Amino acid sequence: MSASARVPSFGCTCARLRKLARRVTRIYDAYLAPQSIKVTQFSLLVNATSRERTVSEFAAELEMDRSTLSRNLAPLVAQGWVSIAIGADTRSRSISVTAAGRRKLKAALPLWRKAQCEVESMLGTESVAQLHQNIRQALATLPNPTGKHA
Amino acid sequence: MSASARVPSFGCTCARLRKLARRVTRIYDAYLAPQSIKVTQFSLLVNATSRERTVSEFAAELEMDRSTLSRNLAPLVAQGWVSIAIGADTRSRSISVTAAGRRKLKAALPLWRKAQCEVESMLGTESVAQLHQNIRQALATLPNPTGKHA
DNA sequence: TGCATATAGGTGTAACTACACGCATATGCT
DNA sequence: AGCATATGCGTGTAGTTACACCTATATGCA
Numbered sequence: 001m002s003a004s005a006r007v008p009s010f011g012c013t014c015a016r017l018r019k020l021a022r023r024v025t026r027i028y029d030a031y032l033a034p035q036s037i038k039v040t041q042f043s044l045l046v047n048a049t050s051r052e053r054t055v056s057e058f059a060a061e062l063e064m065d066r067s068t069l070s071r072n073l074a075p076l077v078a079q080g081w082v083s084i085a086i087g088a089d090t091r092s093r094s095i096s097v098t099a100a101g102r103r104k105l106k107a108a109l110p111l112w113r114k115a116q117c118e119v120e121s122m123l124g125t126e127s128v129a130q131l132h133q134n135i136r137q138a139l140a141t142l143p144n145p146t147g148k149h150a
Numbered sequence: 151m152s153a154s155a156r157v158p159s160f161g162c163t164c165a166r167l168r169k170l171a172r173r174v175t176r177i178y179d180a181y182l183a184p185q186s187i188k189v190t191q192f193s194l195l196v197n198a199t200s201r202e203r204t205v206s207e208f209a210a211e212l213e214m215d216r217s218t219l220s221r222n223l224a225p226l227v228a229q230g231w232v233s234i235a236i237g238a239d240t241r242s243r244s245i246s247v248t249a250a251g252r253r254k255l256k257a258a259l260p261l262w263r264k265a266q267c268e269v270e271s272m273l274g275t276e277s278v279a280q281l282h283q284n285i286r287q288a289l290a291t292l293p294n295p296t297g298k299h300a
Numbered sequence: 301t302g303c304a305t306a307t308a309g310g311t312g313t314a315a316c317t318a319c320a321c322g323c324a325t326a327t328g329c330t
Numbered sequence: 331a332g333c334a335t336a337t338g339c340g341t342g343t344a345g346t347t348a349c350a351c352c353t354a355t356a357t358g359c360a
Contacts, residue, residue, distance in 0.1 A: 014178040021164075122293075142269065
């Protein structure tokens with residue numbers, strides 16, 4: 001009945017999402033730590049293996065700023081897991097996973113799997129499926145102002 | 151039928167969660183930009199207004215590393231929105247929102263509300279409710295290795 | 301061919317995140 | 331009271347994220 005009754009029904013969606021992301025990231029990172037790789041880097045490596053891509057293409061797929069991707073690739077390049085070559089278009093760069101990167105991926109995969117399964121078993125397969133469905137729907141629905149913004 | 155059939159059923163939960171968090175954060179930040187405040191800072195301010203807390207207490211609530219909170223508070227202090235005083239225990243610090251902070255909060259609230267409502271209307275109230283429920287359950291279930299880790 | 305424009309990518313800056321570690325203060329035990 | 335230990339917090343270091351802007355190359359048009 002108060003004057004501010006029109007406040008949204010839930011807590012800040014963004015804050016809750018970030019909080020969960022922090023929690024989950026810590027869990028995955030803890031599992032991956034023995035292989036000295038972070039879940040963000042692991043994901044980059046996994047996604048990069050499928051095929052070669054330019055920075056812009058990869059950034060678009062990941063819905064990440066180009067400059068962010070550039071910086072996130074740097075440690076992978078430093079570790080020798082990824083190499084960045086000049087593309088057909090001289091301005092572009094072609095991202096590829098090195099042999100060492102594939103080895104690292106292979107070594108880290110079981111640890112990632114443990115983290116993934118652990119989370120799944122703790123939350124329950126049902127809940128995880130629902131969460132993934134929610135995320136999928138949200139990503140399909142929400143606007144994506146990545147890169148240059150209107 | 152392959153040897154690696156035991157891979158988890160979904161994509162990396164952590165990566166998907168982070169991707170959505172990036173997307174949603176960009177949306178909220180875009181709405182809040184006119185007030186020169188980010189959603190992370192806005193959340194900090196909102197949560198800090200309820201009562202005074204030490205850094206450790208606040209970090210525990212936010213499930214954020216103490217050092218992270220320290221650093222995230224710095225820009226708020228620099229803007230004069232938050233003040234940090236020495237607590238009863240001389241080692242501790244008492245975090246409080248200043249008058250300027252409350253003004254900033256008041257000015258930013260409608261923008262936050264717009265973002266929150268926009269997201270809710272795009273996803274549908276139903277879906278947002280379900281997402282929040284999923285997040286709540288996950289936060290209640292998953293272990294929280296914040297701070298010193300076992 | 302040559303210039304204007306568009307595009308690919310990186311840098312500067314700044315904030316968010318966390319672990320390891322160190323400093324200072326508080327507490328407990330003798 | 332004095333010392334060992336525990337606790338609160340910041341710093342060092344490193345990675346993640348994004349916007350503004352710059353450089354270099356490619357493209358399109360005269």
